[in-house]
Amino acid sequence: MQKLVYCTVRLKPELRSRLEKYARVFELGEEGPAPDLAKVEVLMCGPITPQELDAMKNLELIQCVYAGVDALPWSHVREDVIVASNAGSNADAVAEHAFALLLAAAKRVVFFDSRIRGGNFEIVGESRMLHGRRICVLGLGAIGTRVAEIAKAFKMHVVGYGRSRRNTVQVDEFYTQERLNDALRGCNYAVIALPLNKYTHGLITYEKLSLMKRDGILVNIGRAPIVVKEDLVRFLRENPSFIFASDVWWNIRNPSEDADVYSLPNVVSTPWIAGAASSRETYEEMLRLAVENVVRYLRGERPLNIVRHEDYK
Amino acid sequence: MQKLVYCTVRLKPELRSRLEKYARVFELGEEGPAPDLAKVEVLMCGPITPQELDAMKNLELIQCVYAGVDALPWSHVREDVIVASNAGSNADAVAEHAFALLLAAAKRVVFFDSRIRGGNFEIVGESRMLHGRRICVLGLGAIGTRVAEIAKAFKMHVVGYGRSRRNTVQVDEFYTQERLNDALRGCNYAVIALPLNKYTHGLITYEKLSLMKRDGILVNIGRAPIVVKEDLVRFLRENPSFIFASDVWWNIRNPSEDADVYSLPNVVSTPWIAGAASSRETYEEMLRLAVENVVRYLRGERPLNIVRHEDYK
Numbered sequence: 001m002q003k004l005v006y007c008t009v010r011l012k013p014e015l016r017s018r019l020e021k022y023a024r025v026f027e028l029g030e031e032g033p034a035p036d037l038a039k040v041e042v043l044m045c046g047p048i049t050p051q052e053l054d055a056m057k058n059l060e061l062i063q064c065v066y067a068g069v070d071a072l073p074w075s076h077v078r079e080d081v082i083v084a085s086n087a088g089s090n091a092d093a094v095a096e097h098a099f100a101l102l103l104a105a106a107k108r109v110v111f112f113d114s115r116i117r118g119g120n121f122e123i124v125g126e127s128r129m130l131h132g133r134r135i136c137v138l139g140l141g142a143i144g145t146r147v148a149e150i151a152k153a154f155k156m157h158v159v160g161y162g163r164s165r166r167n168t169v170q171v172d173e174f175y176t177q178e179r180l181n182d183a184l185r186g187c188n189y190a191v192i193a194l195p196l197n198k199y200t201h202g203l204i205t206y207e208k209l210s211l212m213k214r215d216g217i218l219v220n221i222g223r224a225p226i227v228v229k230e231d232l233v234r235f236l237r238e239n240p241s242f243i244f245a246s247d248v249w250w251n252i253r254n255p256s257e258d259a260d261v262y263s264l265p266n267v268v269s270t271p272w273i274a275g276a277a278s279s280r281e282t283y284e285e286m287l288r289l290a291v292e293n294v295v296r297y298l299r300g301e302r303p304l305n306i307v308r309h310e311d312y313k
Numbered sequence: 314m315q316k317l318v319y320c321t322v323r324l325k326p327e328l329r330s331r332l333e334k335y336a337r338v339f340e341l342g343e344e345g346p347a348p349d350l351a352k353v354e355v356l357m358c359g360p361i362t363p364q365e366l367d368a369m370k371n372l373e374l375i376q377c378v379y380a381g382v383d384a385l386p387w388s389h390v391r392e393d394v395i396v397a398s399n400a401g402s403n404a405d406a407v408a409e410h411a412f413a414l415l416l417a418a419a420k421r422v423v424f425f426d427s428r429i430r431g432g433n434f435e436i437v438g439e440s441r442m443l444h445g446r447r448i449c450v451l452g453l454g455a456i457g458t459r460v461a462e463i464a465k466a467f468k469m470h471v472v473g474y475g476r477s478r479r480n481t482v483q484v485d486e487f488y489t490q491e492r493l494n495d496a497l498r499g500c501n502y503a504v505i506a507l508p509l510n511k512y513t514h515g516l517i518t519y520e521k522l523s524l525m526k527r528d529g530i531l532v533n534i535g536r537a538p539i540v541v542k543e544d545l546v547r548f549l550r551e552n553p554s555f556i557f558a559s560d561v562w563w564n565i566r567n568p569s570e571d572a573d574v575y576s577l578p579n580v581v582s583t584p585w586i587a588g589a590a591s592s593r594e595t596y597e598e599m600l601r602l603a604v605e606n607v608v609r610y611l612r613g614e615r616p617l618n619i620v621r622h623e624d625y626k
Contacts, residue, residue, distance in 0.1 A: 092442065093440070093442060093444070096416065096419070096420070096442065096443050096444065097420055097440070099412065099416055100416035100417060100419065100422055101422065103409065103412055103413035103416055104413060104417050104422045104423075106409070106413065107409070107410055107413035107583065107586070107587075108583075109413055109417045109422065109581065109583060110426045112582065112584055112586070113417075113423045113581055113582050113583065116568075116582040116583075116584060117575065117576060117582075119568075119569050119572065121562075121565075121568040121584040121585075122584070123584055123591050126591055126592055126593065127406070127410070127586055127587075127592045127595075129406060129592065129594060131405040131406070131409065149466060150463075150466045153462060153463045153466030153467075154463060154466075249434075252434075255429075255432075255434040259432065262429050262430060263430060268422065268426055269426050269429040270421075270422060270425045270426065270429070271425055271429060271434040271435070271436055272434075273436055273440055274420075277436050278421075278440040279439055279440045279442065280439065282442070
């Protein structure tokens with residue numbers, strides 16, 4: 001009998017048909033009786049509760065719709081379940097957003113636009129160049145790779161930092177995990193494109209920030225908890241020329257708790273929109289790639305982007 | 314006897330020494346008696362008045378410090394005077410600024426940062442992708458060439474428009490001067506990197522804007538009067554999804570007269586800072602290159618970036 005795919009997101013008809021060539025499919029929210037979760041073999045999900053996961057006693061594969069798998073209730077994911085991320089599905093969109101934030105900070109677009117709306121055209125302070133500057137790309141997955149490629153087009157000196165170097169990435173220097181200090185030291189700019197897991201949680205502390213130039217810019221399009229918030233606030237208060245430009249937040253359900261960050265003058269903020277959240281096109285591409293990866297599994301092939309349980313447990 | 318160079322901007326000692334190997338040098342504002350303008354053979358200038366130009370009866374070369382030569386009082390420039398622009402001297406800085414404006418508009422950074430400062434994290438509307446989109450680069454001089462190169466790194470479809478195609482520029486399509494309609498038709502984005510002269514003044518009308526996508530973005534880092542302001546205001550009012558992102562203004566001495574543009578919600582503004590105005594580093598590089606070009610002339614070589622009088626008269 002065909003496997004049962006339980007999908008917590010709605011699919012366009014053509015994507016559903018694609019899956020139905022190989023499996024029975026139930027989409028959360030569709031009409032008709034919900035299936036017995038104990039019979040679900042493949043879960044394609046955004047958010048999922050521990051209770052639902054516990055009930056899926058025959059689960060074989062979790063295919064996440066999002067690039068990061070950090071939101072899964074990992075202590076409820078059995079060891080034998082394959083977990084696949086959707087890494088790379090939104091890499092272009094997120095890399096573009098990283099440069100939108102970096103350039104908005106470097107050229108002070110928000111600052112000046114607001115002054116001009118008040119009729120003030122006075123030029124104060126200095127724009128920062130990208131050309132010739134040292135940028136550390138933290139994480140050289142699909143997003144970090146695109147960030148590095150675009151940085152080279154801006155003629156920047158690109159320092160890569162990550163678990164392993166992919167041959168395809170053009171960086172000027174590369175440092176593996178234990179050499180974060182060497183990667184950050186003297187950098188003008190840094191872009192966080194790491195997954196959030198037990199190795200990256202709290203990675204960026206006051207001491208790490210202090211390795212960068214005092215008029216530097218830190219861009220976060222990864223996950224907020226990679227940065228120790230209290231350390232960041234202290235560093236930003238002490239270094240008014242340093243700018244933090246972020247799309248991701250610590251308390252997204254109650255973002256006013258992050259007001260200690262976003263209300264600082266040396267912060268540029270967007271509301272977690274780099275990937276799918278404000279681009280239907282990007283979201284649809286993510287669903288398409290997630291479905292293709294599930295199809296790979298249903299055909300007996302090895303899915304792409306399998307993550308290591310031990311990174312998250 | 315050595316020629317007399319009259320410089321309306323202040324030079325660092327090493328640049329002055331460089332000129333003094335080949336010429337007598339007077340910097341406006343320096344101590345001692347001002348020279349007789351009638352004896353000036355080389356003028357290195359930012360702004361200059363018609364009266365000063367008229368007095369320079371022995372003038373051979375005008376070397377502009379700025380990339381554009383449109384601010385010269387052209388009707389007072391004798392036909393036999395060589396005029397050299399400083400094209401290319403700030404190309405990296407201005408191209409970076411073009412992408413700061415384009416990305417700020419595409420990802421709505423100003424809009425969201427302002428909402429977040431008010432505690433509002435609600436996601437509304439759509440971000441625009443650069444990847445795969447059609448961008449028209451108007452003017453393929455040094456700045457436009459850099460814009461085209463960076464656009465390729467963002468995987469955009471690059472349409473070039475200009476007087477002549479340089480072999481070094483990688484564009485996907487190219488249109489010469491009389492084919493502006495073909496260049497703009499169907500474009501998502503356009504960047505104005507043209508000089509302001511009699512051929513480009515008022516080039517972008519309501520009809521030209523109408524050729525672009527209704528959710529397009531026009532970036533101007535060239536000169537404001539290339540765009541017909543009344544047409545732009547009408548087009549922006551009729552097409553609230555279209556965004557104008559500009560660093561240059563029509564009435565820079567009295568910018569409140571441009572409030573009809575910068576106060577619109579679908580406008581992103583910076584106060585003419587892309588080049589030297591907010592970057593000492595860029596300004597010093599511009600002075601260095603201007604001095605090198607004057608040295609070229611003083612040595613009997615042909616200066617770079619000689620402009621055609623007929624483009625401006």
